Amino acid sequence: MxxxxxxxxxxxxxxxxxxxxxxxxxxxxxxxxxxxxxxxxxxxxxxxxxxxxxxxxxxxxxxxxxxxxxxxxxxxxxxxxxxxxxxxxxxxxxxxxxxxxxxxxxxxxxxxxxxxxxxxxxxxxxxxxxxxxxxxxxxxxxxxxxxxxxxxxxxxxxxxxxxxxxxxxxxxREPGFEEKAQASAKKLGGKRTKHYLELRKAYQEEGNAEALEEARALLAASQSLGNADRERLLGYLEGSRRNILxxxxxxxxxxxRMPGLDGQKMSKSYGNTIGMREDKASVEKKVRTMPTDPARVRRTDPGTPEKCPVWQLHLVYSDEPTREWVQKGCRSAGIGCIECKQPVIDGILREQQPMAERAQKYVDQxxxxxxxxxxxxxxxxxxxxxxxxxxxxxxxxxx
Known part of the structure; x- marks a missing residue:
């Protein structure tokens, strides 16, 4: 096929x-x-x-x-x-x-x-x-x-x-379309020709959608048809015209679901992106300076992860135990925002490493x-x- x-x-x-x-x-x-x-x-x-x-x-x-x-x-x-x-x-x-x-x-x-x-x-x-x-x-x-x-x-x-x-x-609309379609059908060979015509009849007379799909699959799988014959038979199957396009x-x-550094969708127009091949120092700086939950003014203030853009990046890059650690630590003020951001930095860098390696040979050559x-x-x-x-x-x- x-x-x-x-x-x-x-x-x-x-x-x-x-x-x-x-x-x-x-x-x-x-x-x-x-x-x-x-x-x-x-x-x-x-x-x-x-x-x-x-x-x-x-x-x-x-x-x-x-x-x-x-x-x-x-x-x-x-x-x-x-x-x-x-x-x-x-x-x-x-x-x-x-x-x-x-x-x-x-x-x-x-x-x-x-x-x-x-x-x-x-x-x-x-x-x-x-x-x-x-x-x-x-x-x-x-x-x-x-x-x-x-x-x-x-x-x-x-x-x-x-x-x-x-x-x-x-x-x-080809001149003599019906005759040409019959001639194209014969190229399917014996049983396939008969089966195609039966499926066409089932679709055109009974509206059988399954017959239509089966006939399309039969035509796609046939190695004996050229493009013109296949298009003609698709058209003959569905009506009276050849399907050229x-x-x-x-x-x-x-x-x-990829969020940007400010919690909005990542987009160049918002200025909130991290490049696929951005260098490590830049990634670290961008994530560490991300805004967090406004309620966490001091290290000892508890926060709500869902109100923090960093949490959205945890949903992309962190596993379930890390997310549980973030939820518990943020709500209890057991961890600070810098600590919370580190697993995200690590996740982004892990994702970027093979990209940088694959890209280098094209940059060099x-x-x-x-x-x-x-x-x-x-x-x-x-x-x-x-x-x-x-x-x-x-x-x-x-x-």
Whole structure:
């Protein structure tokens, strides 16, 4: 059975912090062991809001990719690449823009939200309006089945599904589709052909959802089908059109519980972060100067851990016996705030050590990083090229 593809990307923001690690990268590391993953640097997306800041994008990109590798993202298991090095993204973006209604882009919730948040920037640009379509192109060009997102990003997946559905409706109507689908079905061979047709009938006549899923799995597992035959049979299964672009599903990820130094969510905009590769002295200083429960003015004053930002970091880095020690010691004033913070410092440094070790060879040998991204570009270009051949053919552009 062909592995389901996962697609995810990040805008180049420079060196990453522990919130990125707990909120995104740990999930990527798990997914790379389970599915075929494409992880990309969304450098064109960075230009939609920071088009005047060209000088920072390149440096930010290298820093960010090193942090991906430091976290444990494995280029032997996942495809890592730069969006701007695979021009098919832009071609699909252009072609999809021909038939995407303007109102679909204007109603994306983050469109007006970002304009409100970034009032200091001129975002009355075509690029910013069209960024949900560029995001859709990033996903659709790899025929990704799943996209890991938080709940706030689900509307982007929904518009991607609508765009794919509209494209398939407009361009999936082949002359002689029924005959071509029957011919493709025969390529399954004997019993599988018969079983596929039975499942199709069960779904179309009885609405049997289990039959639909079983038929999809049968097609995915067939080694005798090319992409065009498989897409045609998926379309024949569900209706009367060829499915050229895959409708992706949102793979919901749990919201990161990683708190910042002030108790808010860790974010560069709040100035409350600890970098994934921040040096030991800086980490110690930041944690030791963290605010604590206001009730603990003196060492002898009892406190309430739940009112202290340090407790939130104990929930991430400390084991159960240590948390019990904190609860008892804080409430009874048996321990001071500096004592309470030490296990958190130790936990952060333990987490950072393997990251620093993995990162060092890429810092020392930047050529290794470039080789990884070039290898990833080649793999991504092959996959994107396959999709674009199908798209051009469907749109009458295969001369």
């Amino acid at each position: 062909l592995p389901e593809r996962v697609l995810s990307g990040m805008r180049p923001t420079g060196a990453l912090h522990l919130g990125h690690y707990h909120g995104v990268l740990k999930n990527w590391i798990q997914l790379q062991n389970e599915r075929q993953c494409f992880f990309f640097v969304a450098d064109w997306h960075a230009l939609t809001t920071h088009y005047e800041s060209r000088e920072v994008i390149s440096k930010a990109t290298w820093e960010m990719v090193i942090d991906w590798l430091a976290a444990g993202v494995d280029p032997e298991k996942a495809t890592l690449f730069l969006q701007s090095r695979v021009p098919e993204h832009a071609e699909l973006f252009l072609l999809l823009s021909m038939g995407t209604p303007l109102g679909w882009l204007e109603r994306v919730p983050t469109y007006k939200d970002q304009i409100e948040k970034l009032k200091d920037k001129d975002l009355a640009t075509y690029g910013f309006l069209g960024y949900p379509l560029l995001m859709a192109s990033d996903i659709l060009i790899y025929r990704a089945a799943h996209v890991p997102v938080g709940e706030d990003q689900v509307p982007h997946i929904e518009i991607t599904r609508e765009i794919a559905r509209r494209f398939n409706y407009l361009y999936g 895959v409708e992706p599903k949102a793979l919901l990820t749990q919201a990161s 930047p050529g290794l990083l470039r080789d990884i991204l070039e290898h990833g570009r080649e793999a991504a270009s092959r996959a994107a090229g396959e999709t674009m051949r199908e798209v051009r053919d469907a749109m009458g552009l295969s001369y």
